[in-house]
Amino acid sequence: DIQMTQSxxxxxxxxxxxxxxxxxxxxxxxxxxxxxxxxxxKAPKLLIYAASSLxxxxxxxxxxxxxxxxxxxxxxxxxxxxxxTYYCQQSYSTPSFTFGPGTKVDIK
Amino acid sequence: xxxxxxxxxEVKKPGSSVKVSCKASGGTFSSYAISWVRQAxxxxxxxxxxxxxxxxxxxxAQKFQGRVTITxxxxxxxxxxxxxxxxxxxxxxxxxxxxxxxxxxxxxSYNWFDPWGQGTLxxxxx
Numbered sequence: 683d684i685q686m687t688q689s690x691x692x693x694x695x696x697x698x699x700x701x702x703x704x705x706x707x708x709x710x711x712x713x714x715x716x717x718x719x720x721x722x723x724k725a726p727k728l729l730i731y732a733a734s735s736l737x738x739x740x741x742x743x744x745x746x747x748x749x750x751x752x753x754x755x756x757x758x759x760x761x762x763x764x765x766x767t768y769y770c771q772q773s774y775s776t777p778s779f780t781f782g783p784g785t786k787v788d789i790k
Numbered sequence: 791x792x793x794x795x796x797x798x799x800e801v802k803k804p805g806s807s808v809k810v811s812c813k814a815s816g817g818t819f820s821s822y823a824i825s826w827v828r829q830a831x832x833x834x835x836x837x838x839x840x841x842x843x844x845x846x847x848x849x850x851a852q853k854f855q856g857r858v859t860i861t862x863x864x865x866x867x868x869x870x871x872x873x874x875x876x877x878x879x880x881x882x883x884x885x886x887x888x889x890x891x892x893x894x895x896x897x898x899s900y901n902w903f904d905p906w907g908q909g910t911l912x913x914x915x916x
Contacts, residue, residue, distance in 0.1 A: 683852075713900075714898070714900060714901075716903070720835075725885055725906035725907065725908060725909055726835065726885075727904075728902055731892075731900060731902040732900040732902075737902075771835075773900065773901040773902065774898075776899070777840055777849045778849065778851065779825065779837045779901075779903075781827075781837065783834045784834045
């Protein structure tokens with residue numbers, strides 16, 4: 683089974699900061715990697731699919747990069763509505779999927 | 791725009807079963823896979839399994855094999871997830887999600903989960 687890890691598990695940042703979250707797969711998954719944002723009490727929301735493709739309607743301050751085993755989600759200028767938990771997900775082993783453990787972004 | 795609406799919260803006794811529904815509206819149902827994901831209180835997301843309604847065959851995460859059954863009714867555009875032999879550790883919010891797809895010639899397709907249902911809280915307590 684493909685295992686996913688994320689770092690850091692949590693971070694504190696200020697509005698306007700550039701934020702980077704890392705996701706690592708236990709084996710190469712090419713670019714079969716998605717990113718989701720989840721706010722408390724809400725369902726996850728797709729941000730990025732196929733490692734770097736921005737989902738329609740998602741602000742351009744979100745970007746994804748990477749391939750193989752190492753991936754990055756970047757928020758170029760953190761906004762108040764971006765405080766949330768972020769999850770990566772591999773789809774290489776479709777029809778099975780695995781999520782990372784999540785990274786919580788809160789206010790410094 | 792597809793929307794997924796799930797059934798309401800459930801309280802169940804240990805050892806019993808729960809069946810959660812996920813009704814799609816506003817788009818094509820049968821040809822897209824539906825996956826089920828759960829989230830225990832304060833924990834992360836855990837994929838449980840999925841189904842492509844037009845084919846009717848489901849696949850499950852190994853952890854839930856033998857305890858979960860995922861089905862779909864094309865006539866009502868509704869998917870179901872039934873979890874049996876419930877224990878307290880099954881207390882969680884259960885989500886359904888449509889599996890989006892981008893076909894890549896001569897390569898594996900890309901898949902992602904969008905949209906998601908609103909979630910159904912299942913509480914297992916004696």
